[in-house]
Amino acid sequence: MSRMMIEMVNELVNETKSEPAPKQRRTVMATSKILIVDDDPDLRQALKLRLRANHYDTVHAVDGYSAITQAHKEGPDLIILDLGLPAGDGFVVLERLQSDDRLCDIPVIVLTARDPQSSEQRVLKSGAAAFFQKPADNAELLEVIRATLPKSAPTLPS
Amino acid sequence: MKDQSTHVLLIEDNAGDADLVRLRLVEGKNHVAVSCVDRLSDGLASLTKAPPSVVLLDLNLPDCQGAETFRKVLENSPDVPIVILSGQDDEVLAMKALNQGVQDYLVKGSITSSALDRAMRYAVERQALLRSLDMSRKQQLEFKNQFLSHVSHELRTPLTCIYQFVTILLDGLAGPVTADQRDHLDTILRSVNQLGAMVRDLLEASRAESGKVRLEPHCVAIPDLVKLAVTMMRSIADEKKVGLEMGVDSRIPFVYGDPDRILEVLINLTDNAIKFTPSGGSVTVQACLAPTDPDFVYLSVSDTGCGIDPKAKALIFERMYQDPNSIDNSRKGLGLGLYIAKELVTLHGGRMWVASEQGNGSTFSFTLPLYSLAKLLTPVIIHQQKLRDAIVLLKVDVKPRTKPARGNWKEIAQRCLEILQRCVYLDKDLVLPPMTAHGPEQTYFVVASTDMERVSIMMTRIREQIDKVADLKAACDLSLAAEPVKLSGAACTDPPEKQV
Numbered sequence A: 001m002s003r004m005m006i007e008m009v010n011e012l013v014n015e016t017k018s019e020p021a022p023k024q025r026r027t028v029m030a031t032s033k034i035l036i037v038d039d040d041p042d043l044r045q046a047l048k049l050r051l052r053a054n055h056y057d058t059v060h061a062v063d064g065y066s067a068i069t070q071a072h073k074e075g076p077d078l079i080i081l082d083l084g085l086p087a088g089d090g091f092v093v094l095e096r097l098q099s100d101d102r103l104c105d106i107p108v109i110v111l112t113a114r115d116p117q118s119s120e121q122r123v124l125k126s127g128a129a130a131f132f133q134k135p136a137d138n139a140e141l142l143e144v145i146r147a148t149l150p151k152s153a154p155t156l157p158s
Numbered sequence B: 001m002k003d004q005s006t007h008v009l010l011i012e013d014n015a016g017d018a019d020l021v022r023l024r025l026v027e028g029k030n031h032v033a034v035s036c037v038d039r040l041s042d043g044l045a046s047l048t049k050a051p052p053s054v055v056l057l058d059l060n061l062p063d064c065q066g067a068e069t070f071r072k073v074l075e076n077s078p079d080v081p082i083v084i085l086s087g088q089d090d091e092v093l094a095m096k097a098l099n100q101g102v103q104d105y106l107v108k109g110s111i112t113s114s115a116l117d118r119a120m121r122y123a124v125e126r127q128a129l130l131r132s133l134d135m136s137r138k139q140q141l142e143f144k145n146q147f148l149s150h151v152s153h154e155l156r157t158p159l160t161c162i163y164q165f166v167t168i169l170l171d172g173l174a175g176p177v178t179a180d181q182r183d184h185l186d187t188i189l190r191s192v193n194q195l196g197a198m199v200r201d202l203l204e205a206s207r208a209e210s211g212k213v214r215l216e217p218h219c220v221a222i223p224d225l226v227k228l229a230v231t232m233m234r235s236i237a238d239e240k241k242v243g244l245e246m247g248v249d250s251r252i253p254f255v256y257g258d259p260d261r262i263l264e265v266l267i268n269l270t271d272n273a274i275k276f277t278p279s280g281g282s283v284t285v286q287a288c289l290a291p292t293d294p295d296f297v298y299l300s301v302s303d304t305g306c307g308i309d310p311k312a313k314a315l316i317f318e319r320m321y322q323d324p325n326s327i328d329n330s331r332k333g334l335g336l337g338l339y340i341a342k343e344l345v346t347l348h349g350g351r352m353w354v355a356s357e358q359g360n361g362s363t364f365s366f367t368l369p370l371y372s373l374a375k376l377l378t379p380v381i382i383h384q385q386k387l388r389d390a391i392v393l394l395k396v397d398v399k400p401r402t403k404p405a406r407g408n409w410k411e412i413a414q415r416c417l418e419i420l421q422r423c424v425y426l427d428k429d430l431v432l433p434p435m436t437a438h439g440p441e442q443t444y445f446v447v448a449s450t451d452m453e454r455v456s457i458m459m460t461r462i463r464e465q466i467d468k469v470a471d472l473k474a475a476c477d478l479s480l481a482a483e484p485v486k487l488s489g490a491a492c493t494d495p496p497e498k499q500v
Helices: A002-018 A041-053 A064-074 A090-099 A116-125 A138-148 B015-028 B040-049 B067-076 B091-100 B113-170 B179-209 B222-240 B259-275 B337-347 B373-383 B406-423 B452-468 B470-475
Strands: A033-037 A057-061 A078-081 A108-112 A130-133 B006-011 B032-037 B054-057 B082-086 B104-107 B218-220 B243-248 B255-257 B282-289 B296-303 B352-356 B362-369 B390-400 B444-449 B476-486
Touching: A033 A041, A033 A064, A041 A057, A041 A138, A041 B113, A057 A064, A064 A078, A064 A090, A078 A090, A078 A138, A090 A108, A090 A116, A108 A116, A108 A138, A116 A130, A116 B406, A130 A138, B006 B015, B006 B040, B015 B032, B015 B113, B032 B040, B040 B054, B040 B067, B054 B067, B054 B113, B067 B082, B067 B091, B082 B091, B082 B113, B091 B104, B104 B113, B113 B179, B179 B337, B218 B259, B222 B243, B222 B259, B222 B282, B222 B296, B255 B259, B255 B362, B259 B282, B259 B296, B259 B337, B259 B362, B337 B352, B337 B362, B390 B406, B390 B452, B406 B444, B406 B452, B406 B470, B444 B452, B452 B470, B452 B476, B470 B476
Parallel strands: A033 A057, A033 A078, A078 A108, A108 A130, B006 B032, B006 B054, B054 B082, B082 B104, B243 B282
Antiparallel strands: B218 B255, B282 B296, B296 B362, B352 B362, B390 B444, B390 B476
């Protein structure tokens, strides 16, 4: 039991160390499309840079309403969703995604400044795949994105 | 106080005294309704049913005497003003009563009608004033907590932005970085992490203060948690060239607690110990059983650091206390860490203390209650009115097929628990708190039952239910095993065997 846990931690530590080596991964990484939903332009920009450096394609939405229209238009493989949003907060977006046959299979990772004690359970119950509080550790977030992306997501031709 | 609505509850067993008081009350006022009871139990019932304007209380009643009498009334109705009418002129008892919240203490026999009337009116006024002060204090506390929660939330957005762009620069995503630039960026990143920890502590402390911290108690393996804490703190200790040792008896029984919170306490104490230990020193995390206190596990974090000034020892667990002699001022926090740690341990039913000699290091110790099957099972066994010497434990082991995200696994485990609760016979069997150490792979559940036959029916039902939910079936492997366990009297503290 304990050995497993230490291995887990080591794995995480090693990943953190090896994370800024995107070039080596180019051939194996997937170009999945990720929809970033956040009302803060700086955070959108930062996430875009980070994800593109890891060979993800990104599109963005600035509020709850455009999150849904973008999801329809772009058909992303994964959505990173803020909770505090104008024009329909994150929970409204989760609900709409869930009730839409064409969108309900897209995994959602919630990334919010809100506190896990008050929001995490509700977020997971509303259908999100994972919850992160801002600022989220880059390596952890990337790991969960990798684990959450559907296996059938398109891969870059080598 | 409106005269016409004055309702006096007189709790007095001596009929003569009661008549006298009633007479005095009627003399003094026109509109006083007096109800009289001669036992404390009747008085408490009447207080709950129809709270009076004021209680006149004799202390020597057939069912309760002395200080215990007013204590019980205070406990039952903290908002109703109490005036004691005692046969004893006992100044010590009177002060004690006033200190605990009684409004006045009058000695029978020397009371005039107007004095009693005045004592009652003032008692009511004072009580009302106290109540409104208390209300506004509570409102202020609530406001402060809301404010802190709002602030810590709002601080996170700019903090995230700094973190994101600093790491983007550091990772070379915006072009190559020189060694000097990297040093400066590392400094920014350290400060950002420190700021992040402060923002988190701010919210935690306000929550601890208002009693809003929620524990999710599980059956927890302490050796695993200590190892995890030491692994997580290793790099900080190495960086400062402080040794980090661990002394844990792997046979320590499980404790009953929230693994995330216990880890938080361990990390907090270890981080502090490293902070106050100069390079070349060492920090030791230990866990053991103490024969003097068989219901608890003892954990301690010792360092070879500067020790604590005896004067500071009493203050060290207070909010915002900071050691003015800290040797490492660059890593100052808000002074909330130990306060939060102590609150968390107290919430678990344990205690925390410190032993230290100036110049000779410090040892922070705390206790956590052992996971006791007997204690958890008591409701089932007692409920069924029969004490069995053996029970059946059904172990439900849920293993994820692939490594899931932590939050994701939490949710799967929660859903499995909900299914279990639907499958057991609620009035006969008991689902014990989930067994877990730390991390996603180890969740398993135990159902305690007194009947093997019922358990085998349950097993079938659990399988059927989980098979019905497609995504659950796809996400995890399920294994079920039932075994009878002997209960040696009432004190069975052996947890079910650890499953690897």
